[in-house]
Amino acid sequence: MSIIDKPLEQTAVLGAGTMGHGIAQLLALAGHGVCLYDPNPESLANAPLQIQASLEAFMDAGMVELQDAENCLDRIELSADLGASCQDAGLIIEAAPENLGLKLKLLSEVEALVAKDAVICSNTSAISITELCKALNDSTRFLGTHFWNPAQVIPCVELIPGPDTDPKHMDRVGEIMTHAGKEPVRLNRDIPGFLGNRLQHALQREAMSLVDNGVASPEDVDRVVRYGFGLRLALMGPIERADLGGLDTTLAVQSYLIPKLADNLEPSPKLSALVKEGKVGAKAGQGFYEWPTEKLLDRTAQRDRLLLELLKLTKGTG
Numbered sequence: 001m002s003i004i005d006k007p008l009e010q011t012a013v014l015g016a017g018t019m020g021h022g023i024a025q026l027l028a029l030a031g032h033g034v035c036l037y038d039p040n041p042e043s044l045a046n047a048p049l050q051i052q053a054s055l056e057a058f059m060d061a062g063m064v065e066l067q068d069a070e071n072c073l074d075r076i077e078l079s080a081d082l083g084a085s086c087q088d089a090g091l092i093i094e095a096a097p098e099n100l101g102l103k104l105k106l107l108s109e110v111e112a113l114v115a116k117d118a119v120i121c122s123n124t125s126a127i128s129i130t131e132l133c134k135a136l137n138d139s140t141r142f143l144g145t146h147f148w149n150p151a152q153v154i155p156c157v158e159l160i161p162g163p164d165t166d167p168k169h170m171d172r173v174g175e176i177m178t179h180a181g182k183e184p185v186r187l188n189r190d191i192p193g194f195l196g197n198r199l200q201h202a203l204q205r206e207a208m209s210l211v212d213n214g215v216a217s218p219e220d221v222d223r224v225v226r227y228g229f230g231l232r233l234a235l236m237g238p239i240e241r242a243d244l245g246g247l248d249t250t251l252a253v254q255s256y257l258i259p260k261l262a263d264n265l266e267p268s269p270k271l272s273a274l275v276k277e278g279k280v281g282a283k284a285g286q287g288f289y290e291w292p293t294e295k296l297l298d299r300t301a302q303r304d305r306l307l308l309e310l311l312k313l314t315k316g317t318g
């Protein structure tokens with residue numbers, strides 16, 4: 001039986017920050033009840049504003065009707081009470097800060113609060129699911145659900161099993177995600193960083209190394225990606241691209257270039273220095289680039305609008 005034939009789930013999203021509000025929005029748009037929990041009142045107050053703004057972008061793009069947007073908002077309840085948020089939920093998605101100790105503590109608390117048949121998921125970016133399983137007595141119902149920012153827009157969600165995850169829970173979460181319009185990608189086994197962040201951080205290591213070594217400015221590194229190979233990444237991944245480009249050429253380039261690529265085992269010195277100075281990126285007004293508030297709002301609104309257009313253009317292209 002597909003999820004569409006089943007009653008929809010009551011769900012809980014734990015953490016109402018950058019990722020949590022987007023995950024809550026996509027679950028509620030798909031018809032699920034959502035309790036959005038956060039211990040921080042500021043995050044709880046911001047979440048509905050961010051969801052409202054995103055729903056408006058979906059409506060402007062003709063992808064959501066007014067009534068569906070209103071229903072979506074009605075289905076989301078905000079809470080600062082972890083027990084009340086979890087008690088009726090059949091699906092819990094943790095989207096708290098990327099801190100192993102915090103996640104272990106939270107997951108252990110959650111397990112004691114939820115129903116025996118509830119499925120517990122973590123949106124960790126990179127922490128091994130096997131590591132997080134240590135928080136739980138019963139890790140058969142635990143898996144990673146790795147979304148991409150903005151979670152309500154980007155289709156991919158990686159489903160990562162722990163060593164004991166029951167495949168029926170992977171199936172169930174996969175169905176829920178497909179029904180919500182996502183493109184779930186199921187890993188055969190757990191690996192730190194999963195698929196997407198291993199790929200993304202391989203690129204970031206090289207990008208930041210080029211800046212660290214004075215080969216190019218951050219702007220020029222970004223321009224090569226944006227106006228070069230990045231343009232086709234929405235249409236095909238690196239392996240299909242290698243087939244199209246010719247595997248003989250790919251082998252020749254790899255044989256020559258791989259030994260010359262960045263292989264640093266520590267983060268970029270420039271990245272470390274910026275963070276040490278409190279220049280942690282757009283949210284602090286300064287990172288590799290300067291981010292006055294107006295520029296940040298314009299750029300994120302433009303990103304979300306163009307991503308929705310891209311989604312419409314690429315839908316059904318295989």
Ligand code: NAD
Nearest residue numbers: 014015016017018019040043095096097098124125147149
């Ligand atoms: P964030 O800092 O924007 O939001 C985290 C929220 O969790 C905050 O609102 C905070 O108040 C709340 N919080 C703090 N302690 C908590 C607790 N004990 N229980 C529940 N909530 C708590 O962070 P984010 O970017 O939304 O990241 C959340 C998770 O998603 C992290 O594991 C991160 O690595 C992962 N992730 C982030 C991105 C991204 O691009 N930002 C993408 C994919 C996955």
